[in-house]
Amino acid sequence: MDKTKEIATKQGLNRLLLFTETGEGACNMACQYCFLGKAGSNQKMTVEILHKAIDFLNLYAVGQPSLHFFGTEPLKNWDLIVAAREYTNMMISLTTNGVALTKERIDWMDNNNVKVYILSLDGGEEHNANRILRNNTPSWEVVSKNAQLLLQSPKQRSWVTARGTWSGHDYDLVGRFGELEGLGFPSVQVVPDVTGSFERDKVKDAYLELGEYYAWGATPSKFVNDMVQRVMDEENAKQEGNKCGTGRGIWAVSPDGSLSLCQLYEESTVGKIGDIWNGITSEMPFAAISERVNTYHTDINPYPKPECEGCTAYKHCQGVGWCAGINRQVNGDELVAPDGYCEHLIGMVEACRIWADKQRGRLPKPRAGILGHLYGRG
Amino acid sequence: MKLRRGETKVGYLTGDGGTVERGVVLGMVQGKTLAEGKEIVSGYEKVTETVWIDKRGEPQAISHDPSVVSISIKPGNAEERQRELLDELKAGLEAISKDDASLDDIRRALAAQIAYSEFMELVND
Numbered sequence: 001m002d003k004t005k006e007i008a009t010k011q012g013l014n015r016l017l018l019f020t021e022t023g024e025g026a027c028n029m030a031c032q033y034c035f036l037g038k039a040g041s042n043q044k045m046t047v048e049i050l051h052k053a054i055d056f057l058n059l060y061a062v063g064q065p066s067l068h069f070f071g072t073e074p075l076k077n078w079d080l081i082v083a084a085r086e087y088t089n090m091m092i093s094l095t096t097n098g099v100a101l102t103k104e105r106i107d108w109m110d111n112n113n114v115k116v117y118i119l120s121l122d123g124g125e126e127h128n129a130n131r132i133l134r135n136n137t138p139s140w141e142v143v144s145k146n147a148q149l150l151l152q153s154p155k156q157r158s159w160v161t162a163r164g165t166w167s168g169h170d171y172d173l174v175g176r177f178g179e180l181e182g183l184g185f186p187s188v189q190v191v192p193d194v195t196g197s198f199e200r201d202k203v204k205d206a207y208l209e210l211g212e213y214y215a216w217g218a219t220p221s222k223f224v225n226d227m228v229q230r231v232m233d234e235e236n237a238k239q240e241g242n243k244c245g246t247g248r249g250i251w252a253v254s255p256d257g258s259l260s261l262c263q264l265y266e267e268s269t270v271g272k273i274g275d276i277w278n279g280i281t282s283e284m285p286f287a288a289i290s291e292r293v294n295t296y297h298t299d300i301n302p303y304p305k306p307e308c309e310g311c312t313a314y315k316h317c318q319g320v321g322w323c324a325g326i327n328r329q330v331n332g333d334e335l336v337a338p339d340g341y342c343e344h345l346i347g348m349v350e351a352c353r354i355w356a357d358k359q360r361g362r363l364p365k366p367r368a369g370i371l372g373h374l375y376g377r378g
Numbered sequence: 379m380k381l382r383r384g385e386t387k388v389g390y391l392t393g394d395g396g397t398v399e400r401g402v403v404l405g406m407v408q409g410k411t412l413a414e415g416k417e418i419v420s421g422y423e424k425v426t427e428t429v430w431i432d433k434r435g436e437p438q439a440i441s442h443d444p445s446v447v448s449i450s451i452k453p454g455n456a457e458e459r460q461r462e463l464l465d466e467l468k469a470g471l472e473a474i475s476k477d478d479a480s481l482d483d484i485r486r487a488l489a490a491q492i493a494y495s496e497f498m499e500l501v502n503d
């Protein structure tokens with residue numbers, strides 16, 4: 001078997017994450033916390049390279065192949081999304097900042113089975129503080145209007161998630177959920193930017209306020225609901241571990257056709273694994289990064305940080321689960337989570353324990369997995 | 379690492395756990411009366427000794443019971459060793475990814491890669 005096939009099978013490759021434009025000016029926004037440097041010369045993917053990437057995926061995918069347009073802002077290169085659909089009928093999805101969404105584009109996506117999976121927006125004033133357009137103007141007005149346009153499509157509404165980024169200078173989680181839910185998003189994730197600092201007590205208070213807001217029931221966030229469920233039966237909850245999966249299932253493609261372990265390694269040579277013409281030419285990242293992060297919180301690497309020993313959130317800690325690449329960007333090591341991550345997780349777990357107690361007292365014992373359907377907002 | 383079945387021979391176990399080859403015991407009973415022979419042999423337990431070898435053919439274990447159908451062994455300090463090898467591999471990858479990587483960096487990274495795959499082969503064998 002050829003080497004690339006062997007590795008793709010072992011890693012369960014089924015999706016390519018496309019960067020259709022990188023470098024200076026690749027995005028129409030300039031968010032404060034973006035993990036991409038977007039420096040250096042601007043590169044755009046050509047239609048030929050896009051086609052070759054699709055051929056590569058068809059050749060090596062395990063199971064149903066799919067394409068996800070990810071970076072740097074996919075709608076900026078709308079012609080490539082159209083070209084992809086003309087070339088293949090595989091599943092196509094995208095992550096977008098929503099600036100370039102239009103009614104025509106949404107209709108076209110509806111008719112051509114292209115799914116907006118993630119719309120990144122923070123909500124209200126926080127949004128305007130962090131998510132600014134390249135010309136330095138706030139983007140909430142345009143993005144919130146476009147988000148509402150998207151939500152008018154029953155199809156898109158059924159799978160889209162509003163992804164907000166939460167940084168530690170603002171602890172108004174309720175406000176953030178309110179803004180995003182207020183737009184009509186049925187699914188909301190407010191993800192902490194752990195590269196910055198958080199204070200566990202303030203995080204705890206923020207989640208407790210959120211619990212109160214949702215009457216200690218389910219929220220539109222799977223991330224929060226899952227944690228409350230875990231701590232409902234903490235003793236029997238399985239030890240979390242690496243959930244990051246860099247290198248597994250999904251590889252990133254750059255505009256020049258090079259392949260990386262995942263989006264976080266697109267801008268660095270460390271995670272480059274080959275290209276769409278020659279397949280996998282460097283196997284080393286699969287062991288040195290992917291296999292290594294799999295040892296997180298196992299007998300091989302039980303305490304990647306000294307603080308892990310005795311940490312109250314240990315059982316629920318995914319450490320590299322959020323992002324091995326972020327860990328590396330902050331601490332130079334995929335296994336060492338930033339302090340902001342730990343502060344946030346510990347505060348969240350402590351709040352969720354109280355949340356779970358309140359829920360236990362309020363409701364009959366929930367059946368696993370259907371909490372969200374059983375208990376709506378009170 | 380799963381061991382393979384090597385040579386099998388009949389031997390005699392002594393009281394202190396050692397084995398005496400069949401030929402030696404035969405020599406001891408030859409020329410003796412039946413009663414003397416029985417007396418000598420009663421001090422030993424007749425066993426079928428199987429040598430278990432690794433993939434290089436090196437003996438790694440011995441069994442004396444025919445009901446042993448397979449033996450797997452784990453290298454000592456396997457977890458610690460794997461962690462060290464992965465750390466070396468990671469350091470090697472970081473070094474060769476730099477613009478000013480030297481030939482020595484490349485050599486070291488390749489050595490780390492080989493050491494890790496050999497170790498994992500041993501563990502997963």
Ligand code: SF4
Pocket residue numbers: 305307308309311312313314317318319337341342343345346
């Ligand atoms: S939250 Fe931080 S200190 Fe606690 S187990 Fe996770 S990585 Fe270790």
